Amino acid sequence: MPNSPLNPAPDLPKIEEVADSEAAIARANREVAANDAKPSSKFSAKSPFFRVLVSTFLTILLAEMGDKTQFTTLLMTAESHQPLVVFLGAGSALVATSLLGVSLGRWLAARVSEEAIETAAGIALLAIAMLLIGDMLDVSL
Amino acid sequence: MDWDLFSVSFVAVFLSELGDKSQLAAIALGGSSKSPRAVFFGSSGALLLASLVGVLLGEGAAQVLPTHLLKGLAALGFAAIGLRLLWPREDEE
Numbered sequence: 001m002p003n004s005p006l007n008p009a010p011d012l013p014k015i016e017e018v019a020d021s022e023a024a025i026a027r028a029n030r031e032v033a034a035n036d037a038k039p040s041s042k043f044s045a046k047s048p049f050f051r052v053l054v055s056t057f058l059t060i061l062l063a064e065m066g067d068k069t070q071f072t073t074l075l076m077t078a079e080s081h082q083p084l085v086v087f088l089g090a091g092s093a094l095v096a097t098s099l100l101g102v103s104l105g106r107w108l109a110a111r112v113s114e115e116a117i118e119t120a121a122g123i124a125l126l127a128i129a130m131l132l133i134g135d136m137l138d139v140s141l
Numbered sequence: 142m143d144w145d146l147f148s149v150s151f152v153a154v155f156l157s158e159l160g161d162k163s164q165l166a167a168i169a170l171g172g173s174s175k176s177p178r179a180v181f182f183g184s185s186g187a188l189l190l191a192s193l194v195g196v197l198l199g200e201g202a203a204q205v206l207p208t209h210l211l212k213g214l215a216a217l218g219f220a221a222i223g224l225r226l227l228w229p230r231e232d233e234e
Binding site: 109 | 173180198199208217226
């Protein structure tokens, strides 16, 4: 806050300034309380980014274990004995398909309402769960 | 560097993953999540680790993973996220 040259005692804040800062503190306290009380929207946690990262990582990792892509890399390595080259080729392909998938999701999300995208995503994820259960049963039969 | 082998593994994996359930999951999660970047990193990391395991198993020995159990757990995880997205929100009730 600028001190006017006419005010000889800059250490002593004016009454209005004290009142202002008290109001600001009260306002900040109310905001903090509101943020604490408000549950975070989707994945109720302190850090949505971390929660999304972990849940995506775990579900996709579990789904891909023993899947055909993993089997492909397994066979190619067994044939060529060049695990690093196979891993680099497969890995860059997987990063590319992930990037394509997420980009397509964002592209769709920008075009339809949030509610519609959530319903579609929910149905898609349930369908994936059923596909996985189908995989499980096929292998065991 | 064996560029032929690199290209073959890239193309084979790219084609087999295109439109597969992991990519469908990436579309669904990336579209509905507030942090698409986290979805991208999570999905890429998981796929990289899965293919690393495939490569290591190819060099090493037999299939040792309980894949039934893992797929079942993944199905539960996707179903849980899907249901949470479909569940009516409290602020609309």
